[in-house]
Amino acid sequence: MSTSAAAPTRREQILSEAARLFAERGFHGVGVDEIGAAVGISGPGLYRHFAGKDAMLAELLVGISERLLTGGRRRVEEADGDPAAVLASLIDGHIDFALDDRALITLHDRELDRLRDADRKLVRQLQRQYVELWVAVVRELHPGVGEAEVRVAVHAVFGLLNSTPHLGTPGREATESLLRRLAHGAFRALSA
Amino acid sequence: MSTSAAAPTRREQILSEAARLFAERGFHGVGVDEIGAAVGISGPGLYRHFAGKDAMLAELLVGISERLLTGGRRRVEEADGDPAAVLASLIDGHIDFALDDRALITLHDRELDRLRDADRKLVRQLQRQYVELWVAVVRELHPGVGEAEVRVAVHAVFGLLNSTPHLGTPGREATESLLRRLAHGAFRALSA
DNA sequence: CGCCTAGGTTAACGACCGCTAACGGCCCTG
C-alpha cells in the first residue's frame, strides 16, 4: 500500500477537521482559529502546514476529485467488456464514497466556487472526466437515448447518491443496498 | 389571485437578487453592498426593507418551505384516494419548483444552518411536514417497506430532483420529462 | 556542546463587513 498510513500525520488531521467544519458551516463560516482548535493547536500555527485557508480547501477538493476519478477508472478496467457490470461497480464505488466521506461529498459540490481559478479549473476537469466514465457506460446500455439526456441522468443519480448527508442512516448495510436499488431503478427508467 | 403581483415590489426585487447571490457565492460570501448594487441602490439602503442580512435569508427559506408544503398539501387533496396519482402529482410539482427556482432549491439545503434558532426550527418543521406528505403516499404504494427506508428513499429522490442546478438544461420540456421518469423509476425499485 | 530545523506560541496589522447615525429629497395629503 502506498498512500495509507497507520497514524494520521498532522497535515491529515488538519485536512480531516477542516473538511468537517467546512461542511458544517461553510468555507466562509469557519475561522482558522476554529480549525486550529479542532486539532489542538491554535490559529496561525496552521501556517506551518498550509499556505493559507484557501490551500486547505483546494487540497481537499482536488483530492476528492482525484480519488473519485482514479477509483472509477480502476472499476471500468476491472469489469471491462460488460457494461452492466461496469455500471454496477461504479454505483457501488460511489455509494461507498458517499457513505464514508459525507463531509467531502458535501464540499464537493458546495464550495467549488471558493477556489482560485487554476484550482477550480483542475477540479472541474477531474469531475468532467469522472462524469464521462459514467456517460460512456450508460450510453452503451441505452443506445437509443441522446447524450445530453444521459448526462442529465448521470448528474441526477449523483444527486440521489449524494443525498446521504441529509439523512440519519438506519444501518450502513441497509442504506447501501437501498441506494443501490434506487440508482439502478432510475437508470432502468431511462429508455422505458 | 391574492399574492401574485404584476410588477415586483422593491422587497421582492431584493429577495430575488439576494437568492441568486447567496446561491452563487454562499451567504457569508455576499456582502450587503453587493445585494444593494444588484437592485440599483447601495449598501445600507437595504435596511429600509429588511432588519438585516439574516432576515433576508430567513424570509427566503421560510418562504420556500411554506410554498413547497402548501403546494404539496393541495396536490394531495386534489388527487385524494389514488396514491399513484398523488405521488405523480407531488413529483411533477417538485420538478416544476426545482426548474423554476434553482437558486432557492440550492439555498434550501445549503444555508439552513445560518439561520437564527427560531427560524431554523420553523423551516425544519415545514420541511419535515413536506417529507411526511411523500412518506405517507409512498408507504401506501409500497406496504412491505419499512418507514425508515421509505424516508431515505424520499430524501434520495429529492436529491435526484434537486440536481438541476448542476446541469445546463437541454430544453425545459425534455428535462422535465426525463426527471419524472427517473424519479418514478427510483420509487418503482423500492420494493423490487 | 552548539546549532539548525520543525512546529509551536502571542501580538498585531490591515482589510472587510454588518450595521447605525445623520441627513436629504420626493410625494402625498390636510
Added chain:
DNA sequence: CAGGGCCGTTAGCGGTCGTTAACCTAGGCG
C-alpha cells in the same frame, strides 16, 4: 403650502478574520 412618511444617500464605528512578524522550545546531529 406645511408637514410627515418613505426611501434613499454618505460617513463612520466596532468587531471579526486571514495573515504576518517575532519569538520560543524540544530534538536530532556533527
